[in-house]
Structure formats: C-alpha cells, structure tokens
Amino acid sequence: MRTFQLDRPQVFERFRAQSIANSCINCISKSTCLNSNLDIHHREKLTAEYTHKFKVKVGDAIFHNGDPIQSIYNISKGFLKLEFSLSNGQHQVTRFASNGDLVGLDGIADGRHHLDAYALTDGVICSVNYGRLQSLIEKDPIIQKSIERAISNELNRAQEHLFSLGSHSVEEKLAYFILELLQKEGRFKSEHNSLHLPMNRGDLKSYLGITVESLSRALTKLEGANFFRVKNREINDIDFQKLIEFLDITIEESGQAY
Amino acid sequence: MRTFQLDRPQVFERFRAQSIANSCINCISKSTCLNSNLDIHHREKLTAEYTHKFKVKVGDAIFHNGDPIQSIYNISKGFLKLEFSLSNGQHQVTRFASNGDLVGLDGIADGRHHLDAYALTDGVICSVNYGRLQSLIEKDPIIQKSIERAISNELNRAQEHLFSLGSHSVEEKLAYFILELLQKEGRFKSEHNSLHLPMNRGDLKSYLGITVESLSRALTKLEGANFFRVKNREINDIDFQKLIEFLDITIEESGQAY
C-alpha cells in the first residue's frame, strides 16, 4: 500500500521548487517513481540527461492515440485522465493517474500510444525520454525490472476495473471506485476519511460506464445509506467498513504497489 | 495482424510431435511467441534449458491467484480462460488466450499471480521458467523487449475490453467479441467467415459482463438480423462488414501484434 500523503500542499510546494530543477534525488515523487527501488547511485543516472520536468494546465493534452511514443511520463503533481477513443467520437476514460503514476506504457507494444492523456488539473509532469530509457534499461537490469513491474501493475489495475464494470450495479461500481481512490491515497487506516475528487461527473461516469444521472442518483443513494457525505467534489465521512461490507469483499493489509 | 490459421488440425499434429521435444526452432507457435523477432541464434537460447512443454486437459488449472510466479506460459495448442476472482466467490473471465498468447505476465508486478488460469480445451503449453528468463533478459535486450511489448500489448487488449463493457448494449458487446475473435485468428480478409467458440455460454457471459439469457437472446437477435448463423458453438456466415457498420467503427489494415 502506498503511503504518501497529499494533504500538506505548502510542504509540497517547497519540494517542488527543488525538483523542478531536474534532480531525481530530491524529487517528491521518487518513492513511487520508476526508481522506487533504486539506490542513490542508480537514481543519479535518471537525472537531468534523461528526464525533463514541465508544467501542464487543466485540459492540456499530453499525448494522443497514434502518436509515436517519445517519452514515459511520471506525474509529479496533479491528475491526468487516460481515454480510449474511437474516430467516431466514442470514448471512455479508462484510468485516472496521479502523483507517482507512470503513464504512457501502453505505447511500448508497437511504439505508438493507444490512449489519449489529458490533464484534469494543473500539474507537473516528469518525462523520461523513451529512447534513452531503452539504452539505460539495457545497461541496468534494475531499471528494466521497474518498468516491467510498472506495466504489469497497470495491467492488474485494468483487470480490477474490468471486474468492477462487469456485472455490478451502479452503486457497486461507485463503491469500488471510492475504495480504489482511498487505496491509492493510502488512506485505508488513516484518520482521513475524506476525499477530493479530481474529476468532474462527466469523466467519472465515463470511467464507470454509466450516465451522469445514474451517477448522481447513486451518490445520493449511498449518501442516504450513510456510506459518506457528498458535497460537490468533496466526499466526507467515508465509512470504509460499510463500503467493503456492501461489496462483500475483504481487503488485505499489504496491498503492495510496484 | 496475425496470420496463422487454425483450420488444419492434422498438419498441426505433425508439428506438435516435433515441438513437444522442446525445440523452439521448430515450434509451431514461434511466429507469435516471445521469440517472434529473434534470429535463429537467439531462439536457440530459449530452448530446452529454459522451456518445458506439457499437456493440459479441459478444466485443468494452470495457476491461481496468489501463487508465486514460477513461469511465463506460451500456449502452443488449445484455449485458456483467465479469471479475476474474489474470495467471496465472485469472479469474472477477463481474457481468453490461445495459440501463441503469453500468459502469466500479471504476476510480474509483485511476483504473484493475480488471476486464475484454466484450460478450456485439451492443449499444450510451453512454460518458460521465470527466474531463468530474468537472467536471460539481463543478457539479451531483444528478449527483454519482447516481454515488455507482450505486457504492453496485453494492457491494450484490456483497454479495448474495458471500452466494450462500458456503455454498450448486449448486442454491441457481442459484436465486439466476435470481431475480436476474428481478428485474433487473422480472418478479416480471409475466405473463412466462420468461427468455433472455444468457450461455453457461461464463460462468455462472464467475459461480457451479462447474463446467459441475455447472451442467448443477443445471439438469436443478431442472427435474425443476418449478422451470422449460430449453431451451438459454431458461428457461420459472419457478415464482417455489417458487424463493423453496426458498431460504427473502422478497422485498420495493419493491426500489428507484438
């Protein structure tokens, strides 16, 4: 289970000023980045010559389906959505990504991205040039392992999403989503039983494969059953235990990330 | 797009007799295996000391959720289903795998499998010891790339599945599935407009996230609209063009596999 915290923005800002200067050593995201299990020597290799930090604003596209894969992206700050889209306009959000998540691995298969990536909020992204990363991988098995684990991890996340979309009611899908977000922010056992949703209802209904109206009704219904309180994008007083009972599932303590 | 054919079983049997003797050089699956883009020298490395061929029977489990990852599996013959399952009995088929598919990559993330794998038919599986594969990867960047591409490919397949489950009617999900199978068997432009479904209705409804009854009705409905003819597990006279018009999609010629 990841344990970083998102609730002290001012501290974040101080680190940001350092990390934007392209050092992996001091980067706030390092505990969840590619180099999470690298020692300090390895981390230095990932620094300036391989990485490039840049800011994004709400709505910015990071890459599109079909684009050749230039880089792998690590999110330092902010939120992205990843969409599967067809030329006829149909599209679906398949993933939300945030602090420490690696994005763009879908392009490894054939050298082209298969998804669209957009910024949901202003943020900072660390890009790692893919060509250079490849040569680095060849020289360093630890980095190679990190990459493989990251993709495999993403695959497993997709499987869980698949499961939650198949044969579940709207309320159940929503409950799975809330738990997923809680887990991502490492808040299972913490005193923080609230969430701020980084996405609007439109993106969330797409992710869940339902309509906005159903989503809205599901929110009020679960609120009425005292699973949580909803106020716009704020979810408060989340009753973690009730949610997992509702879904009839058990959560292991050691939800180990990559 | 993959171009191997599945419709001459007696020829397959002759090859099988050779490949069971553990040579990647003569293996019938090699064009779609890990070593698809290896030259003959590299292929030799993958032979006997790394791989082990074995037969499976209908219903056999290959691995379970939680098992430590011993091997990566390449399917030489037959069909597998991969299931996401919870301890409360809920489960969903998330993938069907056949000739040339790599299975078990979900376990790379944390060294344990996250899915259950079962044989849908009798078959032959080629296992590659994961520990040895890892050391091989370190020495040989081409094999490492093959692995990464295979996982990334699987990730993209999962995204498409996700898309087809979200916001689509039962008939649409079924149509997507038929096209997916056709594509897998490389029959888009071939004279073969028929399919044999390797799975029963129960597994298929699980994959599509619907009920058996809805599946049955969707089959008869699409049959009534002359998309194809259904006879038990045989799908005949498939009207490829009508299917893609129904889904309002376009298919590129070059559906390149890994």
Place this chain on the structure above:
DNA sequence: CGCGCGGTTGATAACGGTCAAGACCCGTGG
C-alpha cells in the same frame, strides 16, 4: 429410458437510460 446439464425461450419486474426541467456553482461584469 430417464436423468442431468447446457442452452433457449417466455413472462415479469427492476434497474438504469433518456428526456426535460430545475437547482446550484462560480466567474464575469455592471
């Protein structure tokens, strides 16, 4: 022959989608 299993068909009900209206949020400008 008759049982059991997988699959289909039918009747009914509920869940979720659709359409329409209204409430709320928030930025802009008077």
Place this chain on the structure above:
DNA sequence: CCACGGGTCTTGACCGTTATCAACCGCGCG
C-alpha cells in the same frame, strides 16, 4: 456587492433494456 449567465449537477417522470424467475428443449450418458 449583487445580478447575470453558462455550465455543471441534481431531480423527476417515463420508458426500454436487461436481469430475474421459471419452464422447456435437446443432447449425451449412465
């Protein structure tokens, strides 16, 4: 500071699709 306006979100009424429950069919097998 408040009024306005546009977009987002919620609520309500209605209807269609799909799940549910139940019966039945066909086939393989003891």
